[in-house]
Amino acid sequence: MKILVCIKQVPDMESKFKVAAEGTWYDNQDLAWRMNEYDEYAVEQAVRLKEQVGDADLTVLSIGSDKVKETMKKALAMGCDRGAHIADDAAWNKEPFQVAGIIAEYARDKGFDVIFTGMQSQDRGSGQVGVLVAEMLELPSVSTIVDFGYEAGTIIAKRELEGGIKAKVKVQAPAVVTCQLGLNTPRYPTLPNIMKAKKKELLSIPVAELLKVNARMETANMFFPEKKGGGLVLEGEAGELADRLISILKDKTTVLK
Amino acid sequence: MTQLPKGGGYLLGSTDPKNIFTPEDFNDEHRMIAETLSRFLEERIFPRMEEMDAKQEGLMREFLVEAGELGLLGADIPEEYGGSEIDEIFSTIIAEKLGATGAFAIGHGGHCGIGNLPIVYFGNEDQKSRYLPNIATAEKISAYALTEPGSGSDALSAKTKAVLSPDGKHYILNGDKTFISNAGIADMFIVYAKIDGEKFSAFIVDAHTDGLTTGAEEKKMGLKGSSTRSVFFDNVKVPVENLLYKPGKGHVVAFNILNIGRHKAAANSVGAAKYALDLSATYANERKQFKVPIAQFGMIKEKLAEMATRIYAAESTVYRTGGLLTEMINTLDPSGPDGYKVIAEGIEEYAVECSLEKVFATEMEAFVVDEGVQIHGGYGYIAEYPIERLYRDARIRRIFEGTNEINRIIIPTTLFRRAARGGFPLKDAMKELKVYLNGETVARENPGDVVQAIKDVFLFVMGVSYERYGDEILKQQEILGRLADLAIQAYTTESTWLRTQKTAAANGQNAKLKTNMATAFIYTTVEKTSLAAREIIATLVTGSELVNMQSDLNKLLNYTPIDIISLRQKIAGAISAAGKYVS
Ligand SMILES: Cc1cc2nc3c(=O)[nH]c(=O)nc-3n(C[C@H](O)[C@H](O)[C@H](O)COP(=O)(O)OP(=O)(O)OC[C@H]3O[C@@H](n4cnc5c(N)ncnc54)[C@H](O)[C@@H]3O)c2cc1C
Numbered sequence: 053m054k055i056l057v058c059i060k061q062v063p064d065m066e067s068k069f070k071v072a073a074e075g076t077w078y079d080n081q082d083l084a085w086r087m088n089e090y091d092e093y094a095v096e097q098a099v100r101l102k103e104q105v106g107d108a109d110l111t112v113l114s115i116g117s118d119k120v121k122e123t124m125k126k127a128l129a130m131g132c133d134r135g136a137h138i139a140d141d142a143a144w145n146k147e148p149f150q151v152a153g154i155i156a157e158y159a160r161d162k163g164f165d166v167i168f169t170g171m172q173s174q175d176r177g178s179g180q181v182g183v184l185v186a187e188m189l190e191l192p193s194v195s196t197i198v199d200f201g202y203e204a205g206t207i208i209a210k211r212e213l214e215g216g217i218k219a220k221v222k223v224q225a226p227a228v229v230t231c232q233l234g235l236n237t238p239r240y241p242t243l244p245n246i247m248k249a250k251k252k253e254l255l256s257i258p259v260a261e262l263l264k265v266n267a268r269m270e271t272a273n274m275f276f277p278e279k280k281g282g283g284l285v286l287e288g289e290a291g292e293l294a295d296r297l298i299s300i301l302k303d304k305t306t307v308l309k
Numbered sequence: 310m311t312q313l314p315k316g317g318g319y320l321l322g323s324t325d326p327k328n329i330f331t332p333e334d335f336n337d338e339h340r341m342i343a344e345t346l347s348r349f350l351e352e353r354i355f356p357r358m359e360e361m362d363a364k365q366e367g368l369m370r371e372f373l374v375e376a377g378e379l380g381l382l383g384a385d386i387p388e389e390y391g392g393s394e395i396d397e398i399f400s401t402i403i404a405e406k407l408g409a410t411g412a413f414a415i416g417h418g419g420h421c422g423i424g425n426l427p428i429v430y431f432g433n434e435d436q437k438s439r440y441l442p443n444i445a446t447a448e449k450i451s452a453y454a455l456t457e458p459g460s461g462s463d464a465l466s467a468k469t470k471a472v473l474s475p476d477g478k479h480y481i482l483n484g485d486k487t488f489i490s491n492a493g494i495a496d497m498f499i500v501y502a503k504i505d506g507e508k509f510s511a512f513i514v515d516a517h518t519d520g521l522t523t524g525a526e527e528k529k530m531g532l533k534g535s536s537t538r539s540v541f542f543d544n545v546k547v548p549v550e551n552l553l554y555k556p557g558k559g560h561v562v563a564f565n566i567l568n569i570g571r572h573k574a575a576a577n578s579v580g581a582a583k584y585a586l587d588l589s590a591t592y593a594n595e596r597k598q599f600k601v602p603i604a605q606f607g608m609i610k611e612k613l614a615e616m617a618t619r620i621y622a623a624e625s626t627v628y629r630t631g632g633l634l635t636e637m638i639n640t641l642d643p644s645g646p647d648g649y650k651v652i653a654e655g656i657e658e659y660a661v662e663c664s665l666e667k668v669f670a671t672e673m674e675a676f677v678v679d680e681g682v683q684i685h686g687g688y689g690y691i692a693e694y695p696i697e698r699l700y701r702d703a704r705i706r707r708i709f710e711g712t713n714e715i716n717r718i719i720i721p722t723t724l725f726r727r728a729a730r731g732g733f734p735l736k737d738a739m740k741e742l743k744v745y746l747n748g749e750t751v752a753r754e755n756p757g758d759v760v761q762a763i764k765d766v767f768l769f770v771m772g773v774s775y776e777r778y779g780d781e782i783l784k785q786q787e788i789l790g791r792l793a794d795l796a797i798q799a800y801t802t803e804s805t806w807l808r809t810q811k812t813a814a815a816n817g818q819n820a821k822l823k824t825n826m827a828t829a830f831i832y833t834t835v836e837k838t839s840l841a842a843r844e845i846i847a848t849l850v851t852g853s854e855l856v857n858m859q860s861d862l863n864k865l866l867n868y869t870p871i872d873i874i875s876l877r878q879k880i881a882g883a884i885s886a887a888g889k890y891v892s
Pocket of ligand 1: 419453454461462705708709710712714
């Protein structure tokens with residue numbers, strides 16, 4: 053069996069973001085980087101599938117500068133067998149159709165039985181890539197899965213719907229699944245596995261070899277929403293609070309006169 | 310790094326920033342294990358810290374087994390015996406992260422630090438293959454039994470005795486050990502005893518042997534979740550194969566393991582202090598008095614800044630030393646007939662650095678947890694707040710792995726001894742300094758110059774102390790203690806400055822904050838240098854001689870003070886904005 057898992061390196065979401073000078077993306081100075089949260093679920097599930105079927109080869113793919121190799125090494129330490137690094141210093145500037153195009157081009161003739169992706173990236177959040185990859189490869193896809201099973205060529209996935217309802221979906225492999233929070237608890241890479249990962253194959257492929265589609269959209273600009281007059285939290289004794297509330301309502305609104 | 314620097318060599322020449330190891334030099338694997346550790350602590354250990362400190366049966370073993378599954382027990386163990394055998398930086402990162410876990414850190418250190426390293430470095434093939442794989446998985450828990458009721462700091466005066474059995478197959482051990490970490494859960498002990506009451510030697514002892522018993526659990530100030538007991542030996546039969554290294558060479562094992570133990574204790578302190586600052590910075594942002602977060606008060610800002618600054622200094626020092634130990638261990642070739650001696654001498658090379666960092670980092674931690682409690686106000690005194698535990702847990706680190714007094718004695722004593730053997734050119738350095746003092750001296754204009762001033766003052770005072778006392782100096786503890794402090798000030802300020810320069814040259818992360826912290830650290834430290842040096846010279850000489858020496862000191866310490874207060878405001882701003890330690 054051949055498995056592919058696609059991951060993205062994103063900034064730690066607790067970082068302080070600034071819009072970069074060009075005004076279409078965030079400034080990547082002084083940020084800490086990590087694996088996109090949803091991709092962690094994807095890697096974990098891919099590794100579990102490999103462990104389940106035994107005879108499987110699991111490739112992790114990531115697009116970006118050399119820096120993303122650090123995150124790929126984590127996936128290798130979690131149990132992926134080999135890495136395909138699509139070298140692209142301008143990956144941040146690619147829109148979802150292009151990203152999916154690159155992945156599909158890479159995967160096209162390789163005969164992957166299951167392709168895992170996160171349901172979206174934490175920094176761009178388009179939620180399109182996995183599903184577009186499936187369309188480009190003419191494969192079925194199941195999005196936002198919270199449970200995954202595999203038996204004799206059939207994937208049985210659960211999806212979470214609004215209001216806590218779940219749906220069970222069956223699909224024949226090859227197929228693409230996009231992974232959602234709740235799917236699993238990603239393992240910690242252990243020290244011996246971190247050291248073993250160093251010896252695993254991690255090949256870089258120039259993006260130019262794989263980028264065959266044109267962008268279909270462009271980001272006009274990126275901005276922080278204008279600050280609305282900030283909220284006001286009152287603290288103190290209930291009686292005193294009531295008095296202050298009344299005086300604010302009188303001064304600042306027309307509710308009380 | 311091209312050539313290994315000599316131990317204590319930092320005091321003499323200058324070091325290129327490129328040649329020291331800094332946390333900015335972590336590779337991907339180092340960062341990954343740090344991340345694994347952070348998650349392990351947050352998800353597994355911290356939530357159950359209270360249960361552990363209530364001594365819930367079996368919990369320590371459970372956690373050690375889990376740590377074993379993550380590979381956190383085998384970092385110092387060769388691959389062929391079930392470990393990962395990786396560089397000392399990994400071990401330093403593990404020790405740092407675990408430092409915040411109080412009792413667990415001690416359980417871990419007793420087991421795979423001091424309870425393991427004697428076998429790793431001084432065990433033979435048979436001993437390694439019998440014990441190390443079980444240590445790596447925590448199938449067998451280890452402990453280190455050196456201290457006795459009557460011999461603590463004076464470890465070599467141990468009374469525990471080993472006598473060879475008439476058939477020559479066993480040593481029969483008799484005696485008492487006290488304050489032994491992990492004693493209550495241990496399956497094996499590294500025990501020091503004197504063969505025939507004379508030859509101080511190390512043994513591996515199976516805890517389940519007849520005649521070996523442990524006392525009641527000690528009721529301790531902190532680290533409450535770790536087992537601390539006496540261990541009694543009543544005609545305990547230890548197979549002769551379990552003698553470590555050679556008869557009468559126990560001190561070589563004990564002291565070299567202590568050097569590594571000191572390095573790990575220093576790393577523990579850094580981790581605990583970072584956690585204390587994280588808690589305190591968060592608390593100061595949330596707690597309001599007089600309608601504003603207390604983080605906005607000048608005196609609180611100053612505390613946060615000084616806590617961060619000293620942590621930064623200790624972190625720089627500990628990783629620089631970790632880098633030295635890694636390089637040194639890499640160059641050792643223990644394959645020859647005298648392999649163990651090679652290792653012992655290798656570790657011994659940086660004995661001074663290990664003592665320096667242990668004293669500095671543990672005292673840094675004491676300061677940080679104390680100010681941490683203060684920032685928490687009354688809540689800091691309440692057990693529900695983790696800072697209360699950190700405060701209690703910190704206290705032991707100035708006492709074990711050699712008390713800080715003993716470590717202070719080791720520092721100048723080792724340097725004087727090396728000077729006597731020609732290994733540390735004190736006389737030449739002194740000559741050079743005198744030439745400099747008789748010529749035109751310069752003002753110290755930047756932090757790097759001030760570091761040089763601190764180093765010069767150390768050599769000057771060390772030199773004049775020796776001129777006054779000769780070999781008798783080794784009996785003048787008050788002077789030795791101050792010389793140790795000066796050597797510590799030199800090492801820590803230099804490590805901090807070199808790291809900062811290395812970061813700046815690489816346009817690295819938070820270069821501005823690092824420069825601020827390093828500058829604040831260096832300019833506050835040099836005041837302590839000045840005080841200690843003046844106290845030494847005033848006890849060495851009197852009258853016009855004292856006036857002249859004071860004038861020499863003034864020449865060496867010719868610098869203009871800087872505005873520390875505004876620097877600290879900037880540092881505190883960065884810490885409060887992040888709500889945690891950043892560097
Ligand atoms: C929680 C805990 C865990 C421990 N774990 C272990 C363990 O796992 N294995 C183990 O073997 N031991 C362990 N110890 C023991 C510890 O290492 C000793 O307590 C320590 O070495 C100090 O010895 P002591 O208590 O006998 O103090 P002493 O040696 O009696 O010292 C008392 C005071 O005198 C000072 N002093 C002593 N000699 C000198 C000198 N020459 N000059 C100046 N001042 C001096 C000391 O610095 C100290 O301030 C542990 C202790 C504790 C409390």
